[in-house]
Amino acid sequence: MKNQTYRMTMLFDFYGELLTERQKEFFDLYYNEDLSLAEIAENAGISRQGVRDVIVRAEAAMQEIEDKTGIIRRFESQRPHLDAIEAAAAEAKTINYRRYDDPRLTELADLICAEVSSLKD
């Protein structure tokens, strides 16, 4: 399951609070804390398969919400627009640096890049 960690982390980031406490705990230990199924099972005093079932159900619940709402897809579709803004600001900064050396234009380009960074977080 761990080869899907990026997708799982995104699902958990958006929809984790909709899970049960137990689903949330196991999911977090497995994907974010990187414990093995066996380690989680030992700590929780249940079988490895039991832990696995909880995690698989949590994943299915979150994936179903995403399939219906497309919210993560919507967030991710912003990325190319943010990249384009960043590239344009970088190019403007370079042009200004080479031709005009206007300090306010440099500031504005930097400000745009900083705002894009905060939006990408």
Add this chain to the structure above:
Amino acid sequence: MKNQTYRMTMLFDFYGELLTERQKEFFDLYYNEDLSLAEIAENAGISRQGVRDVIVRAEAAMQEIEDKTGIIRRFESQRPHLDAIEAAAAEAKTINYRRYDDPRLTELADLICAEVSSLKD
């Protein structure tokens, strides 16, 4: 209920697909198509109070998801960053227009504003 139309439209836009078919239908007719409870009731062959109950439950279900996940809040928190990018690009465009008249700088500022617009949609 209609004084909350903006909030309801946002909830429906993000979480509408998680409602039942009936909730979705009544909610859409009431908030998006602007029918009255009585009109929806007559079309559906149920009581006005019945329609109201369906809509109130739909709203509560979506609000609960938002209270847990904060996804709409997260989307809305992007707005000031997008406004700042737009303002910076507009100022850069003005500076360029007044001092340098560099056509590529104008293009880049316009491109940034267009990307911001598409992100605000």
